Amino acid sequence: MFTRFHFFQVFVFVLVVLLGLGLFQTQVLRGSYYYELSKRNRIRLIPLEAPRGRVLDQKGRLLAANRSSYNVIAIPEDIIPEVYPRLAKLLGIPEKEVRRRMSAGREYPFAPAVIMEDVPQELAFRIEERRPELSGVSVRVEGIRYYPYGETASHVIGYIGAVNPRECAELDHDRFGPASKIGRDGIERAFDDELRGWRGGQQIEVDARGQMVRVLSDLKPEPGSDITLTLDLEFQKKIMNMVKGLHASIAVLDLQTDGLLAMASAPAYDPNIFVSPASSEQRLQVLKDENAPMLDRGINAAYPPGSIFKLVTALAGLDLGKITPETRFRCNGSFQLGPKSKPVHCWLHEGHGNLNLYEAIERSCNVYFWNVAKRLTPDEIAHYAHVLGLGEPLRLEISHMAPGLIPDSAWKKARFNQPWYQGETLNMAIGQGYMLVTPFEILRLTSIIAKNGKVVEPHLVVQDRTMMPEASRVAIREENLDAVKRGMLQVVESDYGTGQLARVDFDKLAGKTGTAQAPPLKAHSWMTGFFPYKDPKIAFVVFVEHGGSGGITSARLVKQILETWKDLHAAPVA
Amino acid sequence: MLRRWLNGIYFPLFFSVVALAAIGIFFIYSASYRDPGNYEIKQVFWILAGLAVLVGVPFIGYRPFLSVSYPFYVLTIVLLVLVDFFGNRVMGAQRWLTLGPIAIQPSEFAKIGALLAGVNFLGSHHPWEGQTKTVSIALVLLAVPLLLIIKQPDLGTALLFIPMSVVILFLWGVRKRFLITSFSALALAAPLAWEFLKPYQKKRLMVFLNPNLDPLGSGYTALQSRIAVGSGGFWGKGYLGGTQTQLHFVPEHHTDFIFCVIGEELGFLGSLLVLCLYGFLFHSIFLVMQHTTDVKAKMLCGGVLALLFSHVIINVGMTIGLMPIAGVPLPLVSYGGSSFIMICMSLGLVLSVYKERSIF
Numbered sequence: 001m002f003t004r005f006h007f008f009q010v011f012v013f014v015l016v017v018l019l020g021l022g023l024f025q026t027q028v029l030r031g032s033y034y035y036e037l038s039k040r041n042r043i044r045l046i047p048l049e050a051p052r053g054r055v056l057d058q059k060g061r062l063l064a065a066n067r068s069s070y071n072v073i074a075i076p077e078d079i080i081p082e083v084y085p086r087l088a089k090l091l092g093i094p095e096k097e098v099r100r101r102m103s104a105g106r107e108y109p110f111a112p113a114v115i116m117e118d119v120p121q122e123l124a125f126r127i128e129e130r131r132p133e134l135s136g137v138s139v140r141v142e143g144i145r146y147y148p149y150g151e152t153a154s155h156v157i158g159y160i161g162a163v164n165p166r167e168c169a170e171l172d173h174d175r176f177g178p179a180s181k182i183g184r185d186g187i188e189r190a191f192d193d194e195l196r197g198w199r200g201g202q203q204i205e206v207d208a209r210g211q212m213v214r215v216l217s218d219l220k221p222e223p224g225s226d227i228t229l230t231l232d233l234e235f236q237k238k239i240m241n242m243v244k245g246l247h248a249s250i251a252v253l254d255l256q257t258d259g260l261l262a263m264a265s266a267p268a269y270d271p272n273i274f275v276s277p278a279s280s281e282q283r284l285q286v287l288k289d290e291n292a293p294m295l296d297r298g299i300n301a302a303y304p305p306g307s308i309f310k311l312v313t314a315l316a317g318l319d320l321g322k323i324t325p326e327t328r329f330r331c332n333g334s335f336q337l338g339p340k341s342k343p344v345h346c347w348l349h350e351g352h353g354n355l356n357l358y359e360a361i362e363r364s365c366n367v368y369f370w371n372v373a374k375r376l377t378p379d380e381i382a383h384y385a386h387v388l389g390l391g392e393p394l395r396l397e398i399s400h401m402a403p404g405l406i407p408d409s410a411w412k413k414a415r416f417n418q419p420w421y422q423g424e425t426l427n428m429a430i431g432q433g434y435m436l437v438t439p440f441e442i443l444r445l446t447s448i449i450a451k452n453g454k455v456v457e458p459h460l461v462v463q464d465r466t467m468m469p470e471a472s473r474v475a476i477r478e479e480n481l482d483a484v485k486r487g488m489l490q491v492v493e494s495d496y497g498t499g500q501l502a503r504v505d506f507d508k509l510a511g512k513t514g515t516a517q518a519p520p521l522k523a524h525s526w527m528t529g530f531f532p533y534k535d536p537k538i539a540f541v542v543f544v545e546h547g548g549s550g551g552i553t554s555a556r557l558v559k560q561i562l563e564t565w566k567d568l569h570a571a572p573v574a
Numbered sequence: 575m576l577r578r579w580l581n582g583i584y585f586p587l588f589f590s591v592v593a594l595a596a597i598g599i600f601f602i603y604s605a606s607y608r609d610p611g612n613y614e615i616k617q618v619f620w621i622l623a624g625l626a627v628l629v630g631v632p633f634i635g636y637r638p639f640l641s642v643s644y645p646f647y648v649l650t651i652v653l654l655v656l657v658d659f660f661g662n663r664v665m666g667a668q669r670w671l672t673l674g675p676i677a678i679q680p681s682e683f684a685k686i687g688a689l690l691a692g693v694n695f696l697g698s699h700h701p702w703e704g705q706t707k708t709v710s711i712a713l714v715l716l717a718v719p720l721l722l723i724i725k726q727p728d729l730g731t732a733l734l735f736i737p738m739s740v741v742i743l744f745l746w747g748v749r750k751r752f753l754i755t756s757f758s759a760l761a762l763a764a765p766l767a768w769e770f771l772k773p774y775q776k777k778r779l780m781v782f783l784n785p786n787l788d789p790l791g792s793g794y795t796a797l798q799s800r801i802a803v804g805s806g807g808f809w810g811k812g813y814l815g816g817t818q819t820q821l822h823f824v825p826e827h828h829t830d831f832i833f834c835v836i837g838e839e840l841g842f843l844g845s846l847l848v849l850c851l852y853g854f855l856f857h858s859i860f861l862v863m864q865h866t867t868d869v870k871a872k873m874l875c876g877g878v879l880a881l882l883f884s885h886v887i888i889n890v891g892m893t894i895g896l897m898p899i900a901g902v903p904l905p906l907v908s909y910g911g912s913s914f915i916m917i918c919m920s921l922g923l924v925l926s927v928y929k930e931r932s933i934f
Binding site: 004005008009012013015016019020022023024025026027028030031032033034035037038039043045203216217 | 794797803804818894
């Protein structure tokens with residue numbers, strides 16, 4: 001009787017016999033073929049790097065692209081000893097170095113090692129001509145990163161560098177090999193995943209002299225995707241020219257899309273020097289430069305905001321009902337907290353006289369805001385600063401630093417184990433003391449005010465607006481924001497305003513200057529604002545490190561920015 | 575006493591285990607003598623421990639094992655969950671649990687735990703009573719460790735549960751209808767399961783169907799292992815004479831790819847020898863099955879056989895391109911303590927079935 005047991009038995013032995021037949025086929029029938037393949041191992045693996053995606057500006061102009069580069073590669077197993085001195089002489093490097101590069105960073109046995117990247121075309125041709133005496137060496141044309149405009153948007157785009165072996169071991173081998181590049185800063189780093197494609201490769205069979213017989217298997221690399229930025233290259237270039245020689249940061253935001261039109265930080269660096277190994281000298285210079293060209297002063301450095309912070313103090317006072325726009329204080333040039341306190345002075349020693357809030361913002365009167373601060377606690381001011389985005393992390397794609405610092409009583413307790421003194425509230429109200437903010441936090445603050453309290457998050461990569469959720473609003477009443485906006489208008493348009501130098505003849509500008517004390521050096525110069533006053537289209541921040549008075553250095557830059565913007569963008573308004 | 579004990583050892587089976595283990599030592603040495611690690615010395619200790627288990631288990635008999643099968647099953651499940659939290663990550667998969675100086679692979683013990691529990695449960699229910707409930711519970715028993723192992727992720731080991739489960743259900747007397755429905759259910763579930771696979775697992779399967787998809791990765795491993803085995807030809811390149819495996823073209827050659835070393839150095843003759851030893855081992859298990867009247871014992875032996883058999887087919891099959899690349903050891907030959915002891919324990923159960931054979 002044929003039972004289930006027998007069925008099982010037959011099944012097992014049939015499969016074992018089939019396996020035996022498979023072995024017979026592989027080892028006996030095709031044995032000599034595989035033996036040939038195994039002699040000197042005739043299979044070569046050629047990894048192919050995927051072309052990196054490009055970075056474009058809003059009009060499709062290339063900010064980061066690829067150019068072709070001639071790379072000298074060698075398969076060490078195919079090299080005979082006489083080749084080393086010949087190759088070393090051709091490339092102009094010591095023979096020991098050739099041997100070191102030959103053995104470093106290879107993925108598989110018989111995989112090509114990169115001996116020298118980006119050699120001149122003429123040298124590449126010479127090597128190709130002499131291939132018969134350079135067995136195992138060849139020249140491969142590959143894509144290499146190229147930044148056509150050098151310094152123009154270096155902090156935004158960032159740069160790339162070779163992966164180190166430790167990173168390489170942890171990364172996906174479909175996407176990274178020992179010779180791969182990885183984004184190290186800016187967009188290149190933040191969008192590395194998108195820009196990087198998928199590696200491909202070829203399995204080729206070679207003959208005994210290392211010449212290819214045929215391709216056994218071929219997988220084309222998949223190029224990375226392009227990234228389109230909101231930047232306007234022309235605008236960016238002109239702004240970079242304005243700040244040449246300064247230590248400064250300028251950013252201009254399109255208020256319709258919340259996309260950045262320009263984002264400049266000076267001094268800047270040329271990202272191309274990170275691409276080619278030949279420029280290691282320049283790289284070292286940039287990294288050691290005490291002017292810190294690698295530092296993006298807009299998002300990665302924090303400074304005292306100075307008088308710009310008076311906008312926050314004003315909003316806190318208005319929104320908590322401690323003052324109205326018509327509340328008046330008298331400025332006679334100095335202020336005393338209590339009868340016994342040491343008097344502190346307004347920047348205008350003669351005093352501003354009797355002012356309401358609009359005039360106080362317009363003339364940036366310290367005494368007025370000290371009087372407001374007297375009615376507020378530091379924690380109330382800090383609360384409004386946070387509501388307006390100061391000391392809060394940016395959601396900008398390339399931002400990865402902790403935000404600035406807004407002190408409050410709990411912070412002081414934790415930091416110095418001391419209570420908060422009321423005198424410090426005075427400092428805080430005018431943006432001095434412990435407080436530090438990044439220029440981009442100020443840009444966000446101004447944009448929120450310009451958009452009547454709508455939350456604004458500046459961004460760099462073009463987004464699909466229809467996919468975006470409706471922006472929420474900050475918890476500040478609109479009429480209070482309107483009052484502050486009117487004060488900002490007077491800063492520029494009134495003949496007493498601190499920012500009159502920024503005034504342009506084609507429309508009305510609203511802004512606020514700041515001059516933040518930074519002894520023993522010159523003060524930091526600030527100006528922020530939005531334009532036009534009615535129906536704002538752009539917001540901006542200008543910051544010049546040790547640039548002196550905000551109303552002079554920065555305001556002059558603002559005027560240039562607006563004129564450039566009008567030339568490039570706006571059809572003349574009215 | 576000693577005589578009775580010796581009487582319980584089924585020598586053909588014992589012989590094939592020792593022979594395969596010896597081949598294992600020689601080729602673990604050949605595969606790894608250039609690397610540090612002294613794997614062959616370590617393996618000698620594992621083999622001695624395994625053989626002690628092999629002859630020790632019949633002394634206890636398989637019935638006590640069946641009677642503690644549920645607690646043992648629960649223990650293996652707990653170990654699988656533990657490995658998820660505390661396990662060592664080796665090449666992206668969490669499979670090892672370190673206990674002092676030794677690292678154990680709970681999935682190996684889960685195989686035998688699930689087998690014992692499944693056999694005990696099915697054996698306690700007669701196939702003529704309603705099958706639906708019994709079969710469903712048995713399937714759940716077998717599926718829990720399987721899913722935990724998939725999660726590690728160790729797809730190869732997890733799939734080995736399937737032939738084992740099919741065989742014990744089949745020998746128990748499950749209706750053909752059930753087998754057909756569950757196979758069609760599996761076939762229908764396959765596209766769903768695809769979604770849960772890790773990218774590298776998907777790639778290995780895709781590459782099996784189309785080696786061009788990953789010429790530098792697993793396609794390369796598959797080609798190189800085939801070259802290694804094939805280049806051995808009929809006579810082989812001689813012991814320690816393999817070039818493919820010695821030059822590290824084939825990864826993990828002392829564990830999962832040890833058959834490449836054997837095939838390359840001993841050629842078709844050596845491969846056939848190993849295959850015949852397995853055939854002999856399977857045959858002796860069949861003989862043991864024939865001589866028992868206990869349904870549980872029969873299912874137990876069948877399950878052990880199915881486990882060994884599927885290991886061999888997948889492992890040897892992948893080296894010659896008949897199966898996708900999977901991390902499955904060659905039983906008794908590959909380096910690895912947990913696997914060797916697990917197999918010795920299960921063969922010890924087969925021996926104890928032999929010891930209680932009916933005489934007619």
